Amino acid sequence: MSHTPFIVAAYLIGAVVLFWAAMAPVLSKRSFLRQLKNRQTRMEKSQ
């Protein structure tokens, strides 16, 4: 049995998990700041 597909799968899954774990807070921060800005501009408009 060739070992290569297992090695590839292991590193691929590892990379995906680590990448996702690294990106999740970055994306979350961007959407949070966007929400905050939208709320602020809405508040400024209504005043």
Add this chain to the structure above:
Amino acid sequence: MSRQSTGTAFVALLRRDFLLAYRRRAELLQPLVFLLVVVTLFPLGVGPSPSLLANIAPGVIWIAALLATVLSLDSLFRSDFEDGTLEQMVLSGQSLALIALARTVAHWLVAGLPIVLLSPLLAMWMNLPDEGLLILIESLAIGTPVLSLIGAIGGALTVSLKRGGQLLSLLVFPLYVPLLILATSAVSSAAVDLPYTGQLGLMLAGLIASLTLAPFATAAALKLSLS
């Protein structure tokens, strides 16, 4: 108001807990019935082959004991939390760890000890060999207090949460793993005439460690939940 001595407070708490337990004794039967039902499900699920049942008996009985204990832990502090009694206890000036210990002792006497007493019945159903029965009872007698002690920490952490019960089981099950391993190994070994005193000794050490440490963690968790 004069500060009562620690001993008097401890006894008073126990008496109160027994009185409350007696008043809701139907509720307390539920985890025990659950225990009986769960053990019954195994022969129904895996087939009544005597040798198979005997093989898995220690594990099945102990896992059923774990599940039943976790069921009874959820309500450990809940009603006192909801009606404000817990806050009063914290403010009373008595050591919170002592209060936690009293509650845990009461819990074991009311929920854990019955499991120990029911174990011969469970052993019979699971076809546990006679050599294993005494050790099963011993392992449960040493182990169920540990379940109560560690479980009280989980109960205290989740008491202020709405769906705390499910989370409680998730929190304490990993912590129960060493106990489960040691206890089932002791009973399995005894059933085939292998040495088991090492496992029981370690369990006893675990009991002493939990007895001295867990009430403080429970007290910290109670203070946290009330804050």
Add this chain to the structure above:
Amino acid sequence: MNPIYLFFHKTGSPPWFYKYSGKLVPFLWAIFLVLAAYGLYLGLVVAPADYQQGESVRIMYLHVPSAWMSMMIYGLMAIMGFIALVWRIRIMEVLVISSAPVGAAFTAIALITGSLWGRPTWGTYWVWDARLTSELVLLFLYFGVILLYNAFDEPRKAARAASLMSIVGAINLPIIYFSVEWWNTLHQGSSMGSDGPGIHPSMLLPLLLMATATKFYYGANLLTRARLTLLKQDHRKRWVQDLLTEESH
């Protein structure tokens, strides 16, 4: 005031922490990438295959550092949790709760890579050996902390509960590990991993490089998450408002 004491005092202030950890993060990522690239090159290309296990031993360069990180992070969570509870330092609470997902990720990677390593080497995807079983229990401990945190409404109370839970879990972790190891010897399971008579130096270097790289990953990810948590918790406060108006100009 003593400069060291002053430094620690400053790190407790959210705006100070936010600003300076933000400067640190890119460097941490850079070091992680360099170390990981070199370590992977050495491990996947240069290092020899194992005499007994063949090529699949290359999975070790990801599996072992991940397993080490999974345990190290839980230990750190317990230590930081202790500091957070005893001294009521908010930054510590934030760091504890920001570490948990990273630790869980490493635990999951250790489990998955361990399983994939096992299939070509020992013939099965899962075996209840001491290390994999302990890792699985550790994953449940991580889930418990994360779920406990998310169950509370109030963030600081949630973080303190999570801290207490990680301390309790960390105390139990060695006991769990040893009991599982002992349980494994009872039941004659096959063991995973090449802990032979000592690891060949050509394999040791990539392993250590990857181990160091993962620590920088943890640092970078931890600080990123901690900064986000602070931003979210403090979004009504002055320092965040000032920061936002600063950034939009």
